[in-house]
Amino acid sequence: MKTNKSPRRDFLKTMGWSTIGLSTLPLATSSISSCQTKPTEKAQTKNSNSLAVRKNIADFAPDDPEIKLFKDALNILKKRSEVSPLDPSGWQAHGMLHATFCATSIYANQVHYNWYVWPWHRLYLWSMEQKLQKAVNEPTLALHYWDWTKAPNIPDHYWGNESNPLFNVTRMVGPENELPKDFINVGAGFRAEHYKTFGGYPAIKKRGEAQLDGLAEQSFHNNIHNWIGGQMATFTESGFDPIFYAHHGNCDRIWDAWRAYSPKNTLPEDEEWLEKRLFATDGNGTPVDFKIKDLLNTEDLGYRFNDLDLNPTYCNPYEEADKPERNASAQDCVAPLNLETSQTDAIYKEFINKERTHVILHFERAQLPYQPYCARVFFEYDKEGERQSKYTGTFTILPILDLDSVLLQNGVHLQIEIEKEIAEAIEQEKNIEVIFQPVPLPNRNIPDEILKLENISLKLNYEDA
Ligand SMILES: [Cu+2]
Incomplete structure (x- = not known):
């Protein structure tokens, strides 16, 4: 069902595709800072060179030292769970954290189908990044993103066999499969000026009410989860596939890119959203909570993105011929x-x-x-x-x-x-x-x-x- 190709071949193919039409978006970085909130006591504010810089994993060679350190850290988390499955700083406990806030849970904890989806997943990735940093004692170790607007195959780093901590055997696609172009209509999300259109409406409060996800969640986010298949196509287990963190890393980045795309793209000002407490664990596995208003500036959380560039094919009005x-x-x-x-x-x-x-x-x-x-x-x-x-x-x-x-x-x-x-x-x-x-x-x-x-x-x- 799955074939493993030579990493080099796939890497070159990925690079070739990504270099077509690669220009930057009209990013008004100033509009990002206008949305930023003050650093909080809870988040450690770092100066800019101690920030973890999240980059596109498809741009790294297989033997890059940064990738090696990332894998070493993941192996430590996985080992902890082998020794003690309930170790709160282990891989298993972290994966289960997602299940606590998904469809199996009570309404009050649900962070999907509604406007909590992007802040909560930002916190969830922060939680993983903190654990990885602590595991190898490297405070600038960064998660990566898979920019699927530039590289339509799951990057090579995620393939191989069980000896690779980034591999997951349950995926239904192989390294040769390319995401269909129409799965990635980021532009429709970018042109959504209302946060609720992009990021979802308030959560339902009682049984029987209809849910209204944001366009970003129901289109590229869900499309790619489901296209990968296996654990990634489930709420309860998606946190166990390492590609989750690269996919959500890109979604998290697109959230910031949406804000930068147009000064009209602004965040909700509703107290119900800004003051909402969202829950995860810190680098030691200790429960923490953050208000959404404290999750809006990635630098407060110790990381920034290398860039917010996306393949413009997916940002501009969709070409008639591509439909x-x-x-x-x-x-x-x-x-x-x-x-x-x-x-x-x-x-x-x-x-x-x-x-x-x-x-x-x-x-x-x-x-x-x-x-x-x-x-x-x-x-x-x-x-x-x-x-x-x-x-x-x-x-x-x-x-x-x-x-x-x-x-x-x-x-x-x-x-x-x-x-x-x-x-x-x-x-x-x-x-x-x-x-x-x-x-x-x-x-x-x-x-x-x-x-x-x-x-x-x-x-x-x-x-x-
Ligand atoms: Cu989720």
Whole structure:
């Protein structure tokens, strides 16, 4: 099922791909500092040369001393767990920490499907970085990120066999598999000016309420977790695959890149968010908590990113030629857009000065899959006597588990970016259908369960959704 290629070949291939069109984004670094909060007593403020600098792991040679130290530190954490599985500073305890705050947990602890996702995962990575630093007594040891906008294969460092602490046997992809381009539409997230569109809405407070993830979580974040498969495609075990820290390292970086992308991209000012306490463990495995307002500046947490550059292909409006095409099949979920319940006028008005905008796609009484479900979403409508297909994004919908891991079958939302042509079709009531076309993933079959959707509507914001 998996083949191991020569590391050098794969490395060169990765480099070749990444050098195409590599220019920097219009990053206004000043807008980052304007979002920063004061250093807190809890976080040790370091001067800039004692900061851990997180870099793209795909840029390192296999024998780089920094990678060797990183692996040595991981081996120490793994060894601790072999000696004592409950050692709070070990690999096992750290992996379980993620499970404590995911779908198996009570609402109050849930950090997915909502606006806690990016601050909590930043804290979780900090917690790992602290443990690694302490293990080898190197306070500048840094985690890495896998910039999948530049390198579409899982980097070579993560392959080999069990003797490599970065390897994980459960992945469903191999070193030869490339992430499909449409899995990485960072641009749609960047153009989301409202944090809730990018990063998610407030957490639900009681049973039965609908959840609304941010676009970043439901698109590239979920898509890549699920594409890798194995432990990475689960809430409870993803923290046990070392690629988790490289994938989330890039998501954490994209959160900062989103803030730098436009002065309009600002963080929530709600007390409910800023004052929220999030929990993890420190470098010794001792429980700690941070308020979100103290997690907004990475330097307060002892690290910075080497750069915030991304492959511009994924940041600019998606090229027409790169968009996936609709290939109709019996596995597609097709449902009419309900114009009665959609905010058609409000959406059309949004397009007066815009070519594209973000909307919420809402569907009721959805029968959700028991497995993560990756789909390309299309709108189809009549235009000049022909049926048109318009691609709007690729998303991975996760089964939503209630307390006691009961599968919820309530409404589901997706935040999507649509182009003017769709708004015009809506305005002209052109017999619109929404299509979820499941995406085949390496070494897996499309799930047999066909997604069932009812009463699909489009809303401008959540309050009305
Ligand atoms: Cu998570």
